[in-house]
Amino acid sequence: MKFVISLHINPAVLDALTDEEKAAIGEGHGAFLDGLKKSGELITTQALADPSQAAVVSVRDGQPVVTDGPFLEAKEYLGGFYLIDCENKERAIELAARIPDAAIAGLGVEVRQVMFEDGLLEA
Amino acid sequence: MTERAIEDLLRELTPQVLGTLVRRHGQFEGCEDAVQEAVLAAAVQWPDEGVPDNPRGWLVTVASRRLIDQVRSDQARRERERATADEVAPEDVPDTDDTLVLLFLCCHPALTPASQTALTLRAVGGLTTAEIARAFLVPEATMAARISRAKQRIKAAGGTFRLPDGAEREERLRVVLHVLYLIFNEGYTASSGSALDRADLAREAIRLARMVHAQLPGDGEVTGLLALMLLTHARRAARTTAGGDLVPLDEQDRGRWDRGLIDEGMGLVKAALAGPALGPYQLQAAIAATHADAATAGETDWPQVHALYLILERIAPNPMVTLNRAIALAETRGPQAGLALLATLDGDERMAGHHRLLSVRAHLLEKAGDTEGAYAHYRRAAKGTASIAERRYLESRASRVKP
Numbered sequence: 373m374k375f376v377i378s379l380h381i382n383p384a385v386l387d388a389l390t391d392e393e394k395a396a397i398g399e400g401h402g403a404f405l406d407g408l409k410k411s412g413e414l415i416t417t418q419a420l421a422d423p424s425q426a427a428v429v430s431v432r433d434g435q436p437v438v439t440d441g442p443f444l445e446a447k448e449y450l451g452g453f454y455l456i457d458c459e460n461k462e463r464a465i466e467l468a469a470r471i472p473d474a475a476i477a478g479l480g481v482e483v484r485q486v487m488f489e490d491g492l493l494e495a
Numbered sequence: 496m497t498e499r500a501i502e503d504l505l506r507e508l509t510p511q512v513l514g515t516l517v518r519r520h521g522q523f524e525g526c527e528d529a530v531q532e533a534v535l536a537a538a539v540q541w542p543d544e545g546v547p548d549n550p551r552g553w554l555v556t557v558a559s560r561r562l563i564d565q566v567r568s569d570q571a572r573r574e575r576e577r578a579t580a581d582e583v584a585p586e587d588v589p590d591t592d593d594t595l596v597l598l599f600l601c602c603h604p605a606l607t608p609a610s611q612t613a614l615t616l617r618a619v620g621g622l623t624t625a626e627i628a629r630a631f632l633v634p635e636a637t638m639a640a641r642i643s644r645a646k647q648r649i650k651a652a653g654g655t656f657r658l659p660d661g662a663e664r665e666e667r668l669r670v671v672l673h674v675l676y677l678i679f680n681e682g683y684t685a686s687s688g689s690a691l692d693r694a695d696l697a698r699e700a701i702r703l704a705r706m707v708h709a710q711l712p713g714d715g716e717v718t719g720l721l722a723l724m725l726l727t728h729a730r731r732a733a734r735t736t737a738g739g740d741l742v743p744l745d746e747q748d749r750g751r752w753d754r755g756l757i758d759e760g761m762g763l764v765k766a767a768l769a770g771p772a773l774g775p776y777q778l779q780a781a782i783a784a785t786h787a788d789a790a791t792a793g794e795t796d797w798p799q800v801h802a803l804y805l806i807l808e809r810i811a812p813n814p815m816v817t818l819n820r821a822i823a824l825a826e827t828r829g830p831q832a833g834l835a836l837l838a839t840l841d842g843d844e845r846m847a848g849h850h851r852l853l854s855v856r857a858h859l860l861e862k863a864g865d866t867e868g869a870y871a872h873y874r875r876a877a878k879g880t881a882s883i884a885e886r887r888y889l890e891s892r893a894s895r896v897k898p
Binding site: 373374409410411412413414415416457458459485486487488489492 | 607608609610613631632633634636637638639640641642643644881882883886
């Protein structure tokens, strides 16, 4: 079963961390990624650039309108995700709990099953 | 020989060649890699250069050389490498069938079902890592890591190349059958991805079940599983519309069912039911046979379907079985009786909010004339499924009964 584990980051929470804490998060993700690769459960992972660099695109009367900044005025933003293929939802949750973000208040780790996919794998 | 025929031949020879190598050298892990490389080499060479006179001997020779190369590249094992090289006698190919032994090893209990399936398809089914990865819609690197981890686990757990004895053998056979069932289901449920790849998985599961059946013709559950697969696969063409929409059993064009597969499946069911003890696969096959026996949905022998589910529920209690029995009960004694049975599942944690429970309840409420309740349950069930085809189907049902 395929799941996306999405990481919801809060820039203010991340900024308040010490350098050591930030380094520990980086190392934690590195170790997590390594484990997923070895067990044959990782499909891909992507981390996103800062939400301040986002552009929101809409089309009104046939004309594209572009505004800078994220779509939602929120404290938390999508920071990245892991796309995994594992045994069941319980296993996905067990894996998600190993992500360092899960232990930090103000950061969110969410698990959702994949329903449709295309384009990642060659035909 | 056509490429397709060569492919079939290679898949048939893979477990035999692997068995020969493991008997000769031990180390299942290294032998499995070597055989995979030899099969890949054959798939490239044979279509151009022709199939050798003794294809099995060719594969054993090439795989043995690859194995020696592997051992040679390991400097620390220089001494053992010479011993291995001396042992190789490519002409000596014993005529034993190691399919079962290999299946038992690939379905080692130390592995997760996903690993058992992947390893079985490669080591016994003769599929390449790339083919298995495509069928399960994961990158090749993911599948390669999974297979390699599986082999390490077997080694660490002390798995050996022999048939287990007595009770252990019986237990392992159940795991083997479950793995084949999972492979078949993966091919049968068109949840995502290209339908073609998925049908190939179902066919592969049937081919492997035939291999096991040939080795153990007297085992009722093996016969039952093969029959269940054939009877289910027979409905494949009628199961979806050209647009990919699901067609429920009672609305399927039975003229599009594959009569050849049904006849073969029915024959196997009769043979299996004549045996001393009934198992879950035999009963499920008997239920599939009862449906196959009805020329139209209206002629279905529901009392028999219900009786079979009742036995199944007793020997292998499972809320999914109760759920299916509720459908049969509704057909024989009316929707209220079915709904009453469903109510007994409400306290079951495994079924809480499960979309199958919601969709069956929706179906029975619809039959009972409660369109409002049916609508609400179809909508909730549609949200609960992770299959697009199923969601589309449930949404169309909801629209049909919308008050």
